Amino acid sequence: MAKKNTANSQTEWDYAASPESTSHIRLEKKYQLFINNEWVEPSSKKYFPTINPATEDVLAEIAWATDADVDKAVKAARKAYTEVWSKMSGAERGKYIYRIARMMQERAREFAVIESLDSGKPIRESRDVDVPLACNHFFYYAGWADKLEYAMPHKKPEALGVAGQIIPWNFPLLMAAWKIAPALAAGNTVVLKPAETTSLTALKLAEIIKDSGLPPGVVNIVTGYGDTGAAIVNHPDVDKIAFTGSTNVGKIIQRAVAGTHKKTTLELGGKSANIIFDDAPIDQAVEGIINGIFFNQGHVCCAGSRLFVQENVADLVIKKLKARMESLYVGDPLDKNTDIGAINSKEQLDTINKYIKIGKAEGAEIYQSDCSIPSKGFFCKPTLFTGVSQSHVITQEEIFGPVLTIQTFRTIDEVIQKANNTPYGLAAGVWTDKGSRIFNLTTKLRAGVIWANTYNKFDPVSPFGGYKESGFGREGGVHGLSAYLK
Amino acid sequence: MEILKTYKIYIGGAFPRTESGRYYPIVDASGSTIANVCLSSRKDVRNAVVAARKVFGGWSEKTAFNRGQILYRMAEMLEGRKLQFLEELTKQGSSKEAAALEVQESIDCLVYYAGWADKFQQIASSVNPVSSSHFNFSALEPMGVIGIVAAQETSLIGLVKFIAPAICGGNTAVVAASEAFPLCAVTFAEVVHSSDVPGGVVNILTGKVSELAPAMAAHMDVNALVTESLGELDKPLALACVDNLKRNLAYQHAVPQGLQYITALQEVKTTWHPIEQIGGASSSY
Known part of the structure; x- marks a missing residue:
């Protein structure tokens, strides 16, 4: 659980391991x-x-x-x-x-x-x-x-x-x-x-x-x-x-x-859009992006895997996002400090790595946090791709792992078109301080669940499911x- | 000398002939030809889908009140043309009583x-009391472009009972008329045309169901397919719907009125809207 400091990280946190006990569980052979x-x-x-x-x-x-x-x-x-x-x-x-x-x-x-x-x-x-x-x-x-x-x-x-x-x-x-x-x-x-x-x-x-x-x-x-x-x-x-x-x-x-x-x-499946407007509370939005794509190692059908950031705040958001990624702990799922656990199977890890390879081959720019990952087990570093377009395989296909693609936009019309340009329609996130803009977007995004200023929230009373x-x-x-x- | 009517199809608010140039004759009980109607092609289906998609945004964003007014206007226009429909129905073999009943049912259906x-939104949507600081609600939204195959044994009501709930909820439609009894479908297109329904919201084609329905079912830009027991065609249609996970509503026997026909063509969208939490004021202030 050691955490290296890097040029990108603004803080160096190191926690003593805090594993949850397994003594009380009963498992048959x-x-x-x-x-x-x-x-x-x-x-x-x-x-x-x-x-x-x-x-x-x-x-x-x-x-x-x-x-x-x-x-x-x-x-x-x-x-x-x-x-x-x-x-x-x-x-x-x-x-x-x-x-x-x-x-x-x-x-x-x-x-x-x-x-x-x-x-x-x-x-x-x-x-x-x-x-x-x-x-x-x-x-x-x-x-x-x-x-x-x-x-x-x-x-x-x-x-x-x-x-x-x-x-x-x-x-x-x-x-x-x-x-x-x-x-x-x-x-x-x-x-x-x-x-x-x-x-x-x-x-x-x-x-x-x-x-x-x-x-x-x-x-x-x-x-x-x-x-x-x-x-x-x-x-x-x-x-x-x-x-x-x-x-x-x-x-x-x-x-x-x-x-x-x-x-x-x-x-x-899904390839859900997470949309950040320039008036959004940026720090909160960065947390939302992290939660949107890295929650459960990105093994979430509604993961916010396509990030759209308004152009004038894109540099700031990406800088903060990278810094936040550096502070994520990847490791023992039973450790209470862990943010990102193990990839569910070898097979899924192979799929994720295949897509990371495709992304690089397509010419997208990759960034992975500089964390150490355990030598045993199936782990994947939190990953993001910039310099991607709508036609890239990694922006079109569901990866089902901790891999984010980032695109920018200028106008609302543009981002609605881009967000809806997918055969999927499970979820979307919208980050803005403006309530009327939330309602405008929620009516135009073709998806079954829209989160405004939050992401990956679930509740038994809240219907969940997709379009298309x-x-x-x-x-x-x-x-x-x-x-x-x- | 009676002036005979040319029965054409209805795409994007215009009355073209089929692009294929093909026709098929409709004969009455005595065997004499009463009309030559268009034998529409797959290409006509594709053109109609393009027209329907183009106006989906505008139609679905009209106010619900306005859509209601337009549907009521359709009922008015149908009422005004009652005699023409009665005549066409009897020409195609209906008894006078049955024809009168069918026209009345169709008018009532539109009303x-x-x-x-x-x-319907008020009945079928919900506000969901989630355990977090969000106003969470689920509302209905139209699915998009609906492919409709009219119930085949009737000329008018089998068409109206599927078009009305689809467009009531803000969808646009591409419709294949009854193959054997297509006359009222074309005349109904004239009703649609004169009722403030924007061109492209309803598109009506005549021709072979075995040709038109599979084209609709396989079309990647059609969101749902509505049919009524087409026998052996049902399974291949269901299979063709899978490619884009088209919603496949194959009714055994659909009645002319029911809320479920509207909601079946709606998607449920759930929105989590944030609620500001500042300060400690409680509702007891």
């Missing part, structure tokens, strides 16, 4: 599939390791579910739907969801530590963002279970049936909560597949689900790779597919369900319910 | 959505 409230062996008898991306140590062995296991899970979910869950009153359903929320709160720290171990994200983020938001998501939707008729005016709310849910590795527990909570509140049963690199917190959530007494089969968790996900998507008795992940896989799923009765919601190729449907808030109702 | 134009 081997995890089975969670079907019908029971831990069952995969029919293949195959397991795969899940590793700590910061050390490359194996944390546990995870069951690899086959088509037959997925079929078993879907059957359990269907039975639970038909015989129990669809007959239960909304108020009773809500009580189960409340209980899950409370039990998660009780075990919050354990979840945070395991999340950081398994995903590589800094403990500060898993402890203060992921886990509390996940608990709150259950808490929020629990209260909707007996109020569904208020959610959709003039429609009789009806559950869809069995929901197949496939979630990514960037916010493992939080995405599980985003998927499971509204599905249960609306009266559906669930078969959920976590990402193969981050199954642990979903399996810990399964422990809570079992402890909570939720009727068997209402939530089933099957672990595995893409083939397990495909088995869920292609299962004829699944009524709904909810997917968060890449646009490419989203399109594969959408093609697979074409012509079937399955409803889908897709929360996909960033997917469809919303998660969170009252709008998130309609994804799970007829 | 219904005229009323929604400045109200």
